[in-house]
Amino acid sequence: MTQPVLEAREITxxxxxxxxxxxxxxxxxxxxxxxxxxxxxxxxxTLLNAITGVYPLHAGEILFQGKPIxxxxxxxxxxxxxxxxxxxxxxxxxxxxxxxxMVGMHSRTTSGFIKGMLRLTSERKEEGMIRKKSHDILxxxxxxxxxxxxxxxxxxxxxxxxxxxxxxxxxxEILLLDEPAAGLTIRxxxxxxxxxxxxxxxxxxxxxxxxxxxxxMAISDTLIVLHHGIKIGEGLPEDIxxxxxxxxxxxxx
Amino acid sequence: xxxxxxxxxxxxxxxxxxxxxxxxxxxxxxxxALNVMIVIGLNLLMGYAGQISLGHAAFFGLGAxxxxxxxxxxxxxxxxxxxxxMAITAGIAYTIGIPTLKLEGHYLVMATLGFxxxxxxxxxxxxxxxxGPSGFAGIPRLQVWGFAFDxxxxxxxxxWAVSISVLTLSLNLIQSRAGRAMAALSHNxxxxxxxxxxxxTYKVKxxxxxxxxxxxxxxxxxxxxxxxxxxxxxxxxxxxxxxxxLVGGMGSLWGSVFGAILLTLLPxxxxxxxEYNVLVYGFILMAVLMFFPKGLVPAIxxxxxxxxxxxx
Numbered sequence: 001m002t003q004p005v006l007e008a009r010e011i012t013x014x015x016x017x018x019x020x021x022x023x024x025x026x027x028x029x030x031x032x033x034x035x036x037x038x039x040x041x042x043x044x045x046t047l048l049n050a051i052t053g054v055y056p057l058h059a060g061e062i063l064f065q066g067k068p069i070x071x072x073x074x075x076x077x078x079x080x081x082x083x084x085x086x087x088x089x090x091x092x093x094x095x096x097x098x099x100x101x102m103v104g105m106h107s108r109t110t111s112g113f114i115k116g117m118l119r120l121t122s123e124r125k126e127e128g129m130i131r132k133k134s135h136d137i138l139x140x141x142x143x144x145x146x147x148x149x150x151x152x153x154x155x156x157x158x159x160x161x162x163x164x165x166x167x168x169x170x171x172x173e174i175l176l177l178d179e180p181a182a183g184l185t186i187r188x189x190x191x192x193x194x195x196x197x198x199x200x201x202x203x204x205x206x207x208x209x210x211x212x213x214x215x216x217m218a219i220s221d222t223l224i225v226l227h228h229g230i231k232i233g234e235g236l237p238e239d240i241x242x243x244x245x246x247x248x249x250x251x252x253x
Numbered sequence: 254x255x256x257x258x259x260x261x262x263x264x265x266x267x268x269x270x271x272x273x274x275x276x277x278x279x280x281x282x283x284x285x286a287l288n289v290m291i292v293i294g295l296n297l298l299m300g301y302a303g304q305i306s307l308g309h310a311a312f313f314g315l316g317a318x319x320x321x322x323x324x325x326x327x328x329x330x331x332x333x334x335x336x337x338x339m340a341i342t343a344g345i346a347y348t349i350g351i352p353t354l355k356l357e358g359h360y361l362v363m364a365t366l367g368f369x370x371x372x373x374x375x376x377x378x379x380x381x382x383x384x385g386p387s388g389f390a391g392i393p394r395l396q397v398w399g400f401a402f403d404x405x406x407x408x409x410x411x412x413w414a415v416s417i418s419v420l421t422l423s424l425n426l427i428q429s430r431a432g433r434a435m436a437a438l439s440h441n442x443x444x445x446x447x448x449x450x451x452x453x454t455y456k457v458k459x460x461x462x463x464x465x466x467x468x469x470x471x472x473x474x475x476x477x478x479x480x481x482x483x484x485x486x487x488x489x490x491x492x493x494x495x496x497x498x499l500v501g502g503m504g505s506l507w508g509s510v511f512g513a514i515l516l517t518l519l520p521x522x523x524x525x526x527x528e529y530n531v532l533v534y535g536f537i538l539m540a541v542l543m544f545f546p547k548g549l550v551p552a553i554x555x556x557x558x559x560x561x562x563x564x565x
Contacts, residue, residue: 021477052447078449090444092437094504102430103437107449109430112457117422123429130430170449 004081005030005174005205006051011060011181013043013050020046021229028174028207033200035216037240038226039249044209045087047226048176052084053077053206070097071242074129079087079107081173089159091166093152096097099116100151101134101164104169134169140177141195149220157188161195168199175199176207181215193219217241255424258507266413269535270406277482279379279405283468283477285517286412287470292497292513293506297423299495300504302459303442308365311372312464315485316377316471318383321392321481326382331395335472339465346464348456357442361460365535369488376483381487388482395476408477415473419466423506435459439504456532494563500541501528502548 001219005026013021021043036044049055049061053074060133061070069077078212082105105235109130115123138144146154151162160180167175183191193215200206200219210216213227216223216237223240225233227249233240273279295309319338323329349368353360378382383389395402395411402408426432438445438452444453475481493516501512519537523530545552 052445053442073451074443074446075449075451078447081447084447086444086447090441092440092444094440095433099433103433103445103448103450106430106434111430113426113431113462116431121426127429131327157506166448226351242546 002029004028004063004074005065007009007066008051009061009063011062012024012058012197013046013052013055014058019229020224021050024226024231025060026231026234028205028222030205031200031203031207032221033208033219034224035220036224036226037191037210037213037216038067038232041228042226042249043229044226046229048084048178048207051066051077051176052082070179073175075107077183078170078172081170082176083167083170083172083230084176085160085163085167085178087178087182089156089163091151091159091163093150095151095153096147097149097158097162098131098134098138100166101137101169102130104137104166105130105133106170108170137165137169155190156183160184160192164195164199166206174205174207176209178209179211180208181210181212189215255522256426259421259424261541262420262510263417267410270409275451276405279409280457281518281521283405283408284474285514286409287433287474288497288513289416289510291467291494292501292509293423294463296498296501296503296509297426297435298459298463299498300502301427301432301439301468302456303439304361304456304460305359305495306460307362307465307488307495308349308369309464309467309494310488310490311365311470312342312346312467313332313474313490314372314376314481314483316468317475317481317486318389319468319474321389322382324476325389325392327331330392331476332397335469336341338472342381342468343461343465347457347519348463349425350460354460355453355457355525365491366488369486371492373483374488375539376486384482386483387431388480389475390480391474392479392481394474394479399417402477403462412473412477415469419469420506420510427506430459433456436504496538500538500549501553505548505550505554512548517547520521550555 006028008024008026010023010025011021012019012023036047038044046055049233050057051240053072057070057239061068064082069080083212092103109126111123111126135144135147136148143158143165146158154162164180181192184192189212208220209226220237223237223242224231224233225246232249233243233246268277276482277559291309291313298304298306316338319341320334322430323334323337324331349364353364377386402411424545434445434450434455437448442452497516498509500516502508519534520530521534526533542551
């Protein structure tokens with residue numbers, strides 16, 4: 001097997017005695033869509049927060065391309081190439097749609113305070129590059145016509161698209177999506193599914209946390225099932241659908 | 254658009270002395286130019302890092318006293334001293350900022366408040382160096398290659414040139430990569446971090462730059478008035494600077510220019526109502542903050558764009 005892009009080894013996250021994740025291990029190969037599913041409170045979002053460094057690990061280790069990233073700060077992890085969306089789209093409402101994507105390129109660009117204040121030639125060049133690439137990204141995500149709109153004024157589907165566009169702006173190795181279909185209509189959900197499949201077709205590795213089984217079954221390569229912070233199943237979508245333990249976790253005995 | 258605004262503003266500012274013959278008003282406008290520098294710096298911190306400093310009078314005072322002591326007592330030339338004072342003040346701001354800005358929440362308010370009180374007490378108690386409560390006199394006037402800035406009118410052009418430079422650099426900054434990162438972290442810190450922005454370092458840097466701007470204004474003030482005393486650098490001036498930011502509009506640099514000028518000149522304009530001037534001043538502040546909570550300039554701009562939309 002090729003080296004996994006992301007690997008968790010026996011990771012545990014605790015909140016005041018409660019184990020939100022306990023001794024969880026998994027490996028995610030390149031160019032795969034891996035979905036994390038499980039009932040409410042299973043630890044799915046906690047897992048994303050642990051991977052991105054928002055929550056500290058109490059035990060275990062997370063490896064990114066074979067190197068440990070445990071203990072790194074969220075901005076360092078993002079700079080390495082792990083970016084994410086949030087359960088409720090966390091876009092920067094005080095900026096335009098275009099500026100949101102421009103912020104997304106932060107970790108791939110370098111100009112700092114002094115260069116920005118003095119507007120040096122190298123800064124202007126980089127700024128022009130950021131602007132051009134951000135326009136390109138917006139056109140891929142169908143948001144070009146809204147580039148100048150305030151990000152808070154666009155509809156929820158567009159906000160989610162924008163959040164993914166921002167996360168993809170730095171060309172991450174792994175994209176983590178936290179319930180990208182929450183609050184969408186069936187029609188919008190299909191569009192979101194197509195968007196995610198489109199990303200995969202371009203070779204993007206994706207970790208998806210999602211409640212909507214239709215979407216999950218349709219687009220995932222592998223499923224990981226969590227229940228009370230423990231992995232109770234892992235495998236192909238069709239196998240998971242037949243797994244007794246998983247059905248019990250969802251439907252009760 | 255931005256360059257045009259700066260050009261128009263510069264033209265108005267540099268033409269104004271032709272219409273103002275009264276030296277007293279020129280002096281008020283000179284002080285306004287210094288306040289503009291302080292308030293712009295403070296607004297970068299408040300409007301873009303979401304942090305409040307109640308110690309900007311102390312940074313202003315550090316600039317003033319460092320310049321006064323180093324040039325008058327030790328005979329160093331003024332201009333390098335101004336830069337040195339900015340560097341020292343920046344260093345002090347850095348040591349305050351590192352521990353407080355790494356914590357989440359508004360610890361900076363408390364730290365800067367305490368710092369301002371300490372600096373104020375040092376200014377009074379360390380009288381052998383600072384002149385104590387009676388102040389520090391005899392600070393040399395500024396000059397460039399033999400050209401002395403010895404009148405209010407000459408100082409006017411110098412101060413406003415510096416002030417407009419500070420404004421231009423700050424406007425450049427907020428439209429740059431660093432400025433976008435600042436805007437991002439002020440709106441949503443977690444999302445900013447997960448987008449790869451080192452929010453802690455950014456906040457410290459803005460605070461340091463902000464303090465350095467106040468120090469610059471302080472140095473210029475000392476060389477202009479040539480006499481400084483602790484009273485100008487108490488916590489009340491820090492509060493006044495925060496008020497100027499709020500009245501002009503948090504996050505609006507043009508608002509800071511407007512707020513600083515308005516609140517510096519208002520007491521002079523209100524001399525007409527004599528003993529009621531403090532009352533009227535307070536009333537105007539209350540009215541602005543009640544009816545335009547986002548500040549005057551953002552309110553006027555949104556009103557203007559709404560009017561244009563209605564027409565079309």
